[in-house]
Amino acid sequence: MEQIAGAAPHYRGHAAALLASFVRLHAPWPPSRPTQEVDLERKRFHGGLRDDIGAAMAVLSRRTMVLPDDSIELEKIDLRAADLAGYDLSRFCFAGSNLEGVILTGCNLTEATFAGAILRNADLTGAGLSGADLSDADLAGAVGIDSGRVEPTPADGRGAAGGP
Numbered sequence: 001m002e003q004i005a006g007a008a009p010h011y012r013g014h015a016a017a018l019l020a021s022f023v024r025l026h027a028p029w030p031p032s033r034p035t036q037e038v039d040l041e042r043k044r045f046h047g048g049l050r051d052d053i054g055a056a057m058a059v060l061s062r063r064t065m066v067l068p069d070d071s072i073e074l075e076k077i078d079l080r081a082a083d084l085a086g087y088d089l090s091r092f093c094f095a096g097s098n099l100e101g102v103i104l105t106g107c108n109l110t111e112a113t114f115a116g117a118i119l120r121n122a123d124l125t126g127a128g129l130s131g132a133d134l135s136d137a138d139l140a141g142a143v144g145i146d147s148g149r150v151e152p153t154p155a156d157g158r159g160a161a162g163g164p
Helices: 002-007 009-026 035-042 051-062
Strands: none
């Protein structure tokens, strides 16, 4: 997909949307199968994600297919215990997702949406959270959330002033 988007730039947005749809379909929250079954399967994979889901997340985070100022809609997905350290997830929407125990160290989470997401025991050390929407997010046990670095999105939706 990434190569197609590189060869035909007019398909960049379509390719990114297709990958995001793939992640939503194959890693839904709540799971479409019994949670216990999903948990057993996930233990087999490095970084807590199936290889295809991990690859899709890596490609999306490189942003080579994401049009400038576009967001990636990944609401209601299951990325529990995923290792996403250093990823550029700016303007990604994780609303209603389960990100319990996810590793987001050093991530760019500028203007990302975590409204209603589960971020219990997540590691956000060094993550850039300028303009991030953490409204109604479950942050119990999360580390690395420095209130001096978080500039929540105002209720009017205009975003936080300033850059990352």
